[in-house]
Amino acid sequence: xxxxxxxxxxxxxxxxxxxxxxxxxxxxxxxxxxxxxxxxxxxxxxxxxxxxxxxxxxxxxxxxxxxxxxxxxxxxxxxxxxxxxxxxxxxxxxxxxxxxxxxxxxxxxxxxxxxxxxxxxxxxxxxxxxxxxxxxxxxxxxxxxxxxxxxxxxxxxxxxxxxxxxxxxxxxxxxxxxxxxxxxxxxxxxxxxxxxxxxxxxxxxxxxxxxxxxxxxxxxxxxxxxxxxxxxxxxxxxxxxxxxxxxxxxxxxxxxxxx
Numbered sequence: 001x002x003x004x005x006x007x008x009x010x011x012x013x014x015x016x017x018x019x020x021x022x023x024x025x026x027x028x029x030x031x032x033x034x035x036x037x038x039x040x041x042x043x044x045x046x047x048x049x050x051x052x053x054x055x056x057x058x059x060x061x062x063x064x065x066x067x068x069x070x071x072x073x074x075x076x077x078x079x080x081x082x083x084x085x086x087x088x089x090x091x092x093x094x095x096x097x098x099x100x101x102x103x104x105x106x107x108x109x110x111x112x113x114x115x116x117x118x119x120x121x122x123x124x125x126x127x128x129x130x131x132x133x134x135x136x137x138x139x140x141x142x143x144x145x146x147x148x149x150x151x152x153x154x155x156x157x158x159x160x161x162x163x164x165x166x167x168x169x170x171x172x173x174x175x176x177x178x179x180x181x182x183x184x185x186x187x188x189x190x191x192x193x194x195x196x197x198x199x200x201x202x203x204x205x206x207x208x209x210x211x212x213x214x215x216x217x218x219x220x221x222x223x224x225x226x227x228x229x230x231x232x233x234x235x236x237x238x239x240x241x242x243x244x245x246x247x248x249x250x251x252x253x254x255x256x257x258x259x
Contacts, residue, residue, distance in 0.1 A: 004196060012043060015042075015043055015046035015047060017231070017234075019229060020047055020228070021223075021228045022227040022228065022229065023226050025048060025229075028044050029051055029052065030053050030055075031054065033058065067088065067092075070092055074088055081102075114129075123141075125145070126142070127142070128141065129141050140161070140162070141161070142160060143160055144159045144160060145158075145159040146159070154172060155171060155172055156171065183249065183253040184253070185252050185253060185254060186253070186254045191258035191259060192257055193219075193232070193233060194251070195221060195230070195250065195252065198223060198248075198249065198251055199249060200246065201220070201243045201247040201249060202221065202227065204219050204220075204256075205217050205219065206219075206241060210237070210238045211235075211238075212232040212237075214233065217230075218232055218256050219255045232256075233258075234258055238256060238257075239257040239258060242254045
């Protein structure tokens with residue numbers, strides 16, 4: 001609603017054609033329970049469309065889960081890692097998020113010791129932070145310089161001091177990479193389908209020349225740890241699929257055009 005400047009009334013009016021995040025769709029399916037008095041109609045039907053809905057407690061309809069086997073499978077998948085029961089719970093409840101978490105650990109290591117602000121926001125030039133690795137072991141990290149952008153690769157070198165010792169690391173600059181790609185914007189035409197929010201294209205489910213009905217899934221986005229299925233707002237023939245898997249898109253960037 002915020003990204004697309006939609007009011008509550010507009011959401012209700014356009015619910016048939018809006019692309020809601022998967023978490024919102026699952027909520028309206030009753031995946032976390034049924035609210036007192038039920039869901040508002042016709043909004044629920046407009047959001048879930050042809051998907052099934054829960055009539056009672058969601059857990060009562062779930063298939064049984066062999067936790068011991070799931071634990072063994074997880075340990076086999078991440079052999080060499082210290083897999084605990086808390087990992088098992090995270091994995092069975094949020095499998096995709098857990099896999100992303102493990103991939104981030106493999107790439108960046110354990111970042112739990114970083115101060116929250118340094119984890120969320122870039123450091124300022126000349127800023128120094130203290131990272132307590134363990135009792136009596138503190139690492140001082142100071143950002144000393146930021147190198148120029150390598151336009152070809154979309155990277156830049158970052159210079160630090162670790163406890164007074166100079167270090168540098170080459171990073172992928174997302175802003176630089178985004179600047180290398182100019183994406184067309186969706187127009188106000190009904191068949192011009194844009195990204196509802198910034199995110200990464202996980203997959204495209206249509207191809208040029210396909211015929212789609214209203215509500216047919218066309219593109220899956222990942223944004224803020226949520227998946228959003230972008231559906232066809234009108235029936236017609238897919239003229240062009242602009243987006244491809246792995247693309248970083250901003251709100252309003254053109255994904256698909258439909259004749």
